[in-house]
Amino acid sequence: MSGKATGDFRSDLGRVRGLGSAKEGVHHWWMQRLSAIALVPLTIWFVASLVCHTGAGYDAVSAWLASPVIFGLMVLLIAATFYHAALGLQVIIEDYVHREAAKIAALLLMKFTCGVLALAAIVALLVIAFGR
Amino acid sequence: MASRERPLSPHLQVYRPQITSVLSILHRITGAALAAGTLLLVYWLVAIAGGPDTYDAAQSVIGSIIGRLLLFAWSWALFYHLANGIRHLFWDAGIGFELRTVTISGWTAVILSFALTLAAWIAGYGMRGDMP
Numbered sequence: 001m002s003g004k005a006t007g008d009f010r011s012d013l014g015r016v017r018g019l020g021s022a023k024e025g026v027h028h029w030w031m032q033r034l035s036a037i038a039l040v041p042l043t044i045w046f047v048a049s050l051v052c053h054t055g056a057g058y059d060a061v062s063a064w065l066a067s068p069v070i071f072g073l074m075v076l077l078i079a080a081t082f083y084h085a086a087l088g089l090q091v092i093i094e095d096y097v098h099r100e101a102a103k104i105a106a107l108l109l110m111k112f113t114c115g116v117l118a119l120a121a122i123v124a125l126l127v128i129a130f131g132r
Numbered sequence: 133m134a135s136r137e138r139p140l141s142p143h144l145q146v147y148r149p150q151i152t153s154v155l156s157i158l159h160r161i162t163g164a165a166l167a168a169g170t171l172l173l174v175y176w177l178v179a180i181a182g183g184p185d186t187y188d189a190a191q192s193v194i195g196s197i198i199g200r201l202l203l204f205a206w207s208w209a210l211f212y213h214l215a216n217g218i219r220h221l222f223w224d225a226g227i228g229f230e231l232r233t234v235t236i237s238g239w240t241a242v243i244l245s246f247a248l249t250l251a252a253w254i255a256g257y258g259m260r261g262d263m264p
Contacts, residue, residue, distance in 0.1 A: 033221065036220075037221065039217075040214065040217075040218065043210065043214055044214075047207070051252050051256045051259065052259060054256040054257070054260050055259060055260040058183075058188065061180060061187070062187075065177075081170060082170065088160075088163045088164075092164060117170055121177050124180065124181035
C-alpha cells in the first residue's frame with residue numbers, strides 16, 4: 001500500500017495523520033464523536049438523577065447540585081452538551097443555508113448563543129455551589 | 133455563481149420513506165430540538181441559583197400541562213438521539229452496515245427510545261407518589 005501505487009501523493013506520515021492540507025480535516029468529525037461518547041454516560045446519569053429528584057424541593061435540589069462530585073459532573077455535562085450542540089447545529093446550518101453571508105451570520109449567532117447559554121449554566125452552578 | 137437554469141436531479145420527495153432515511157432525518161430533527169431544549173435546562177439552573185422563589189416558579193412552569201408535554205417530547209427526543217447516536221458510533225467503528233443489521237438496529241433504537249421514555253416517566257411519577 002505505498003502512496004505511489006495508489007495514486008496518493010501524500011507522504012506516509014501525512015497519510016497516517018489523516019489531517020489533510022489544512023491540518024484539521026477530521027477535527028470537527030472527531031470532536032463530534034468524542035463529545036457524543038462523553039455524553040452517553042453523562043446524559044444517562046443526568047436523566048436518572050432528574051427522575052430521582054422529581055418533585056423535590058429547593059433545599060434538596062440545591063444541596064444535590066452543590067455537592068462537589070455533582071458540581072463537577074454538571075460542568076462536564078454542560079460543556080459536552082453545548083460543544084456537541086454547536087458542532088451539530090453547525091452541520092445543519094452548513095447544509096441548509098447556502099447564501100454565504102447568511103450562513104456566516106447564522107453560524108456566528110449560533111456559536112455565540114451556545115457560548116452564552118453554557119456560560120449562564122456554569123455561572124448558575126457556581127452560584128448554587130458557592131452561594132450568592 | 134451560475135445564474136443559468138439547470139435541470140435539477142430528483143430530490144427526497146420522489147423516494148419512498150425507508151427506515152434508514154426516516155431515522156436519519158429524525159436524528160437531525162431530535163438533535164435540533166434538543167439544542168432548543170437546552171434553554172429549559174439553563175432556565176432551570178438559573179432559577180435554582182436565584183433562590184427558593186425562582187425555583188418554585190420554574191417548577192410550576194415545568195410542572196404545568198404544557199411544560200410536562202414539552203418535557204415528555206424532549207425526553208423522548210433525548211432517548212432517541214441517545215439510542216440512535218450509539219447506532220451511529222457503531223457505524224463509525226465500521227460495525228453493522230449489513231442491510232439486515234441496519235434495519236434491526238434501527239427498530240431497536242426506536243423501541244428503546246419509547247421504552248426508556250415510558251420507564252423514566254413512570255419512575256418519575258412513582259417518585260412523586262401521585263400517578264395521574
